Amino acid sequence: HATINITAPTYIIDTSKPANEYLKEICIDFGPHANDAFSTMMDMIPPALMPEFRTMAYRYWLDIRNEPSMKVYTDEISYLSQCLGRSIDDLITVNLVYEFTAFCTSIVAMDKNGRILHGRNQDFPVILRNDTVNMKYVDAAGNELYEATTFFGYVGIPTGRKLDAFSITIDARFGIDYWNNLESIHAHNFPSGWLVRECFMKDENFDECVKRLEDTTIMAPIYFIIAGDDKSANGAVITRNVTDAIDTWYLKDSPHGWYILETNYDHWTNASQHFDARRTEAIKMLDSIGQDNINYDTLYNILSTPPVLASNTVYTSLLSPSNTDPKAYNVTVRFDTAEYPEVKYRPNLPAKLTKKQNE
Numbered sequence: 001h002a003t004i005n006i007t008a009p010t011y012i013i014d015t016s017k018p019a020n021e022y023l024k025e026i027c028i029d030f031g032p033h034a035n036d037a038f039s040t041m042m043d044m045i046p047p048a049l050m051p052e053f054r055t056m057a058y059r060y061w062l063d064i065r066n067e068p069s070m071k072v073y074t075d076e077i078s079y080l081s082q083c084l085g086r087s088i089d090d091l092i093t094v095n096l097v098y099e100f101t102a103f104c105t106s107i108v109a110m111d112k113n114g115r116i117l118h119g120r121n122q123d124f125p126v127i128l129r130n131d132t133v134n135m136k137y138v139d140a141a142g143n144e145l146y147e148a149t150t151f152f153g154y155v156g157i158p159t160g161r162k163l164d165a166f167s168i169t170i171d172a173r174f175g176i177d178y179w180n181n182l183e184s185i186h187a188h189n190f191p192s193g194w195l196v197r198e199c200f201m202k203d204e205n206f207d208e209c210v211k212r213l214e215d216t217t218i219m220a221p222i223y224f225i226i227a228g229d230d231k232s233a234n235g236a237v238i239t240r241n242v243t244d245a246i247d248t249w250y251l252k253d254s255p256h257g258w259y260i261l262e263t264n265y266d267h268w269t270n271a272s273q274h275f276d277a278r279r280t281e282a283i284k285m286l287d288s289i290g291q292d293n294i295n296y297d298t299l300y301n302i303l304s305t306p307p308v309l310a311s312n313t314v315y316t317s318l319l320s321p322s323n324t325d326p327k328a329y330n331v332t333v334r335f336d337t338a339e340y341p342e343v344k345y346r347p348n349l350p351a352k353l354t355k356k357q358n359e
Contacts, residue, residue, distance in 0.1 A: 008132045008149060008315060008331040016140035019075040020082075026133060026152055027083035033131040034084055034153035040125045041094045044101050049182070056185040057093040063187035072201075073194055076155045084153065091153070098154055099191050099220045104171035105278050105308050106225040108235035108251060109259035109286070111294050116235065117320055118227040119299045120159060120169040124314045129333050132315050137200075146200035149317055149331045156193020157200065159317050161329060166206045166226055166234075167319045168196050168213075173221040173239065174264040184219045184242050192222045192240075206234045213238050214245035223262045230322035237262045256283070258291040277307045296327040311337045 009029075013022045027034075045053050061077075064070040077091045084091075103123035110116055133152050137145045148160035161167035170192055190198070195216055199209040206228035213224040221241050228234025235251030237260055249267055254260045263278045265271070271279045285302045286294070296318050302308060303316045313334045320328040 005335055006333045008134045008333050010134040010136055013135045013137045014140065015137055015145065019072075019079040023076065023079055023083070026135075027080070030131060030133060030152040031084055034080075034151075035086070037125075037128050037131040037151060038084075038086065038090060038094050038153060040127045041097045041101075042090075044097055044125075045093075052182060053096075053185075054089060054093050056182050057096050058089050060096070060185050060187060061088055061092040067187075072197075073155050080153055080155075095154055095156065096185060096191060096219065098151075098156065098158075098193060099222075100172070102158065102170070102172045103264055103310075103312070104158075104169065104262075105282060105303065106169040106171055106223070106237075106262050107259060107282065107286070107299065107302070108225060108227045108237075108261075109294050109299065110233060110235070110251065110291070111258075112292050114231040114233065115320070116227050116230055116232070116322065117294065117296065117299055117318070118161075118167045118169070118225075118235075119303050119316070119318050120171075120225070121303050121308060121310075121316050122158065122314045123310050123312050126312055126314060128314045129335065132331070132333050134329075134331055147329055148197070148200070149315065150193075154193065155197075156191055157196045158193055159319070159331070160196065160200055161319045161321050162200050162203075163321060163324070164229055165204060165321055166199070166209050166228055167321045168199060168209070168227075169225045169317070170196060171223040171225065171262050172264055173223055173266070189217045189219045189242065192218050192220065192224070196224070206232065210236060210238065210248070213240075214248060217243055223264075225260075225262050227319075227321060230320070235260055237267060239266060256286070258294075259286055261286070278310075281305070282308050296325075296330075300332075309334070309337055311339070313337050 011026050065074050081088050081091050106120040108118050128151050131151045134149050136147045146162040148157040150157055159169050199212055203209040224238040226236050233252055237249045238245050239247040251260050261282055289298050315331050315333045317331045318327055
């Protein structure tokens with residue numbers, strides 16, 4: 001039988017309405033898929049740490065539930081608890097599990113005309129393919145505010161763009177023993193996907209968002225990959241620990257000249273030490289294609305070639321802040337990957353990282 005990839009469905013989110021209205025239709029369509037995904041995500045927590053993790057997650061909920069600055073997240077979690085028939089404890093626990101567990105490849109490239117292209121593979125448990133949705137956030141007049149791709153039930157944004165401003169993807173930063181750093185789960189630390197949503201809601205340009213992503217205290221080390229609008233030559237990989245950025249690698253400073261690339265390891269380290277060929281092979285393909293020939297189709301081909309494409313790739317996204325061409329925000333849910341190797345994490349770096357330790 002032929003394997004058919006699908007385009008992730010898009011829902012319009014009217015931000016002038018309450019969460020119980022703008023999420024209702026999606027919950028009807030995706031509720032069963034979200035519940036299936038939740039069970040899998042819960043299984044990713046090491047059993048010995050499950051009681052402590054759930055306790056810390058629920059304590060976080062108690063700390064933020066009446067905070068005005070957190071209202072958009074707490075309102076959505078409260079409604080999702082109701083519509084999915086799951087406890088608040090489950091909802092907040094799963095939302096925080098996403099902080100610790102995602103494989104990805106993200107690329108920002110500039111073509112010969114100065115157009116900025118941004119692409120990513122999201123590698124995760126494949127059950128999330130059925131839970132992948134696009135959400136286009138609009139105001140009361142129907143004007144687009146920003147667009148995002150996420151897993152229904154998660155209120156953060158792992159992939160998204162604000163038109164004529166910036167696009168963002170997030171990649172987990174591996175080599176760190178996240179599970180022994182649960183003290184970072186407290187009210188002063190932002191979940192990274194929620195922080196990305198803060199950028200989309202509050203920031204008007206690339207520089208404002210970069211500053212927010214560099215300076216805001218978060219729950220787990222991560223990479224923020226951000227692209228600016230066309231002809232700006234703006235792009236960056238922000239390498240984060242919990243407290244702040246330890247490195248911001250700009251497109252203009254890239255040794256590759258016209259692109260930057262991030263998987264799940266610090267870009268200044270040797271790729272071979274991580275037993276992960278995604279970075280090396282992606283660089284080979286980008287260099288072979290060259291700046292003159294990079295476009296949405298060739299970028300998609302790179303992201304569709306093993307080992308960059310893995311058996312557990314959930315979706316491939318192409319996005320650009322500046323272009324309203326359909327290919328400039330396109331998310332393909334992958335069902336064509338079974339024959340390829342799975343991306344697996346092999347820890348090689350010390351438990352607590354700083355840039356100096358790895359130079």
